[in-house]
Amino acid sequence: MTPVTHNPLPTTPSTHLWSKYGHVLSMGIQNTLVYRTNFLFRAAFGLVPLAATLFLWEAIYADKPAGAAIGAYTLAQMVSYYLLVTVVDSITAVAEDDWQIAADIKDGAVSQFLLKPLDFLAYRLCLYLSGRVIYTSVALIPVAFFLFFQREYLVGPAESLGWVLALLSVLMAGLLQFFIAYTVALLSFWVLDVSTFIFIQFAFEFLASGHLFPLDILPDGLHRLLLWSPYPYLLYFPVGVYLGRIQGAELWQGFALQLAWVVVAFLIARFVWSRGLRKYTAVGG
Amino acid sequence: MPSFSRYAGIYAALIRYSLIHEMQFKVNFLLWIVVEALWFGLQLAFMTVLYGHTDQIAGWSRWEVVLLVGCNQFIQQLFHTLFVTNLSNLSELIRKGTLDLLLLQPVNTRFLISVKKFEIGNIINALMGLVVIVYSLAQLGRVPTLAQWLGFAVVCLAGLSVHYSLMFLLACISFWTVRAQGIVWGYYNLFNIARLPAEAFPRGAYRAVFTWVLPMLLVSNVPAKLLAQRLASPWEWLALLGMAVACFVVSELFWRFSLRHYTSASA
Numbered sequence: 014m015t016p017v018t019h020n021p022l023p024t025t026p027s028t029h030l031w032s033k034y035g036h037v038l039s040m041g042i043q044n045t046l047v048y049r050t051n052f053l054f055r056a057a058f059g060l061v062p063l064a065a066t067l068f069l070w071e072a073i074y075a076d077k078p079a080g081a082a083i084g085a086y087t088l089a090q091m092v093s094y095y096l097l098v099t100v101v102d103s104i105t106a107v108a109e110d111d112w113q114i115a116a117d118i119k120d121g122a123v124s125q126f127l128l129k130p131l132d133f134l135a136y137r138l139c140l141y142l143s144g145r146v147i148y149t150s151v152a153l154i155p156v157a158f159f160l161f162f163q164r165e166y167l168v169g170p171a172e173s174l175g176w177v178l179a180l181l182s183v184l185m186a187g188l189l190q191f192f193i194a195y196t197v198a199l200l201s202f203w204v205l206d207v208s209t210f211i212f213i214q215f216a217f218e219f220l221a222s223g224h225l226f227p228l229d230i231l232p233d234g235l236h237r238l239l240l241w242s243p244y245p246y247l248l249y250f251p252v253g254v255y256l257g258r259i260q261g262a263e264l265w266q267g268f269a270l271q272l273a274w275v276v277v278a279f280l281i282a283r284f285v286w287s288r289g290l291r292k293y294t295a296v297g298g
Numbered sequence: 299m300p301s302f303s304r305y306a307g308i309y310a311a312l313i314r315y316s317l318i319h320e321m322q323f324k325v326n327f328l329l330w331i332v333v334e335a336l337w338f339g340l341q342l343a344f345m346t347v348l349y350g351h352t353d354q355i356a357g358w359s360r361w362e363v364v365l366l367v368g369c370n371q372f373i374q375q376l377f378h379t380l381f382v383t384n385l386s387n388l389s390e391l392i393r394k395g396t397l398d399l400l401l402l403q404p405v406n407t408r409f410l411i412s413v414k415k416f417e418i419g420n421i422i423n424a425l426m427g428l429v430v431i432v433y434s435l436a437q438l439g440r441v442p443t444l445a446q447w448l449g450f451a452v453v454c455l456a457g458l459s460v461h462y463s464l465m466f467l468l469a470c471i472s473f474w475t476v477r478a479q480g481i482v483w484g485y486y487n488l489f490n491i492a493r494l495p496a497e498a499f500p501r502g503a504y505r506a507v508f509t510w511v512l513p514m515l516l517v518s519n520v521p522a523k524l525l526a527q528r529l530a531s532p533w534e535w536l537a538l539l540g541m542a543v544a545c546f547v548v549s550e551l552f553w554r555f556s557l558r559h560y561t562s563a564s565a
Contacts, residue, residue: 050475054483057484058484058487059487061487064504065491065494068500068504069348069498072355072499073348073351073355075356076354076355084351205323205326206326209329210329213332225340225344226344230350230351
């Protein structure tokens with residue numbers, strides 16, 4: 014590991030750290046509130062393709078005998094899967110963060126982080142968290158409205174341990190999501206326009222995270238192969254944990270892999286940052 | 299028509315300028331083609347996975363759905379080539395006050411806003427859609443006549459016009475909100491449903507809205523059905539042509555209404 018260029022003040026008392034990043038967090042919340050209408054549109058428009066996907070599945074199941082399963086999913090379980098994907102996605106998806114990070118690098122705003130006792134990754138993570146707080150609260154309105162109509166399909170974990178595990182996996186999914194987006198955005202140190210990379214990454218994520226369909230309806234070999242990639246741990250895994258579909262040895266193996274990917278993604282993010290700084294020529298200053 | 303040749307001349311100049319601009323960033327130009335191709339591949343992969351578990355969806359066979367996805371890609375990419383960048387840019391023109399400059403040009407302002415940038419790369423992606431159309435037709439064993447190809451061209455133009463009018467309408471909302479990225483982004487979600495078979499949607503509010511208000515379930519479905527020779531009645535393509543005209547008229551009326559509300563941002 015290349016040493017990082019600056020640490021978040023290792024000597025500072027932790028209370029000071031809390032107040033510093035707590036400040037960033039509240040600043041982030043105030044700034045993101047500006048986007049609330051934007052977020053509302055985003056969440057509401059997002060329900061249009063979701064409804065379409067559900068109709069498509071209903072049409073597929075309609076041609077099969079009642080109670081038939083596709084993969085290991087009955088129609089009700091399939092609908093629950095998509096509903097939970099929508100919920101987890103509202104909580105963890107990056108909204109504007111990657112574009113903003115890229116812009117910070119392009120217009121030279123990262124320079125101030127080289128001078129201030131503030132770690133850029135921690136700073137952006139706080140902004141991501143505050144963004145998620147606002148987005149989730151705003152998205153709650155249309156999503157709850159939608160879930161209400163589909164409430165028969167919305168089932169909770171049977172036991173309280175299920176809730177704890179599900180929350181834990183959503184939390185790690187959020188971190189992983191952020192580190193991936195952060196690293197891709199850091200490519201701005203090298204390329205002029207990072208948006209193509211963001212979209213290419215997102216295409217893989219869309220398919221391999223289980224956003225488009227549950228991964229276990231794929232042929233078994235492909236499904237198992239995908240589980241070694243980081244993507245299933247963004248959506249498919251937390252949703253599977255919540256629904257109680259992933260259990261026993263698979264559950265613990267999944268958590269181990271999720272944690273491993275969070276750590277690896279963090280280390281890659283740090284590495285790319287330190288490499289990027291060597292390339293960095295402060296534009297604008 | 300001197301006016302027509304004048305506008306054709308202006309458009310040719312704009313295309314030339316866009317080309318020169320595009321060729322400054324060759325790698326980026328190629329990467330965008332890759333991005334669009336990936337997303338197209340993703341749609342086809344999704345359908346492949348679905349048809350791994352079923353033989354038909356709402357009466358559509360596998361290759362008919364591939365044909366539909368191909369038609370949708372073709373129309374959508376032509377829409378990107380001609381309009382999407384320009385319409386997404388309208389909110390910026392308003393926010394920065396650059397619109398003043400365009401309003402003062404001795405050319406129709408809506409024309410200038412709509413066609414300013416020509417995205418040549420998306421033509422490659424449109425051609426990929428066309429290849430998929432031809433391939434799935436071969437798989438279906440259908441050989442459209444020349445008249446059917448001409449009809450296909452007409453309904454594709456109508457579909458293009460629907461996309462254009464609706465997105466223009468949405469972009470005009472930025473005369474009031476200034477920040478309209480969320481709205482434009484929302485349009486991409488509407489695109490998504492155009493590549494699904496209309497029959498998969500139960501008769502009800504959802505299907506009615508996306509047929510008769512925002513006719514997304516017509517724009518790609520009608521061209522695909524025409525080529526697959528499964529149009530139930532001529533009413534289907536007449537509905538698309540009718541909606542294309544209606545959407546354009548509404549968007550023009552809304553544009554004129556919006557302009558009256560425009561207060562310049564710059565001095």
